[in-house]
Amino acid sequence: MKRPIIALAGLSVAALMQMPAFAQVPPPPPTTPATIPVTKSCEDVSLSIYFPAYETMLSSYSMRAVNAASDQLAGCAVTEIKAEVTSEEAHTDEGLSHISEARATAVLNAFSARGIRAGDIETDVTPVTVTTTPAGQKATLARRVDVVLTAEPGYGL
Structure with missing residues (x-):
């Protein structure tokens, strides 16, 4: 009776050794x-920051866009920032002209908080013609700040 049990135990061990976990050994x-070269390119970044109607505060999505652009420019020297404001509310009502300037300031302050500053900052808040659809509705996305960040390699790169 012991022989069949020993034979069964031997077959069980042999079967276990043929299972993939024991048969294949990782290299x-x-x-x-490994050497992974760091390639840093300081290319110009352009993005648009959109605002809700009659608002001058950045949304969480806008802050993520600012953060992503700032991360992309880490280690680069930003030489120029251009901000062009398109604001349908401010250009249709003279009493709301401060909205354009407040939106541009909010975007520039967000970049400044992330360490992105430039010696040359150009802000364009002149009235921009907002297009309308054939049905007479105003075009969407007419409340934005278009930003262009001009960058070049900084010291040590």
Whole structure:
């Protein structure tokens, strides 16, 4: 009776050794360290920051766009910032002309808080013609600040 049990135990061990977990051994790790070259390109960044109607505060989505642009420019020297404001409310009502300037200031302050500053900052808040659809409705996305950040490689790159 012991022989069949021993034979069964031997077959069980042999079957376990043929299972993929025991049969395939992963290759050893490489002996030489991997070198990954860091390629930093300081290309100009352009983005549009959109605002809700009659608002001058950045939304969370707008802050994520500012953060992503700031991360992309990390280690670069920003030489020029151009901000062009399109604001349908401010251009249709003279009493709301401060909205354009407040939106541009909010965007520039957000970049400044992330360490993106430039010696040359140009803000354009002149009236922009807002297009209308054939049905007479105002075009969407007419409340935005278009920003162009001109960058070049900084010191140490």
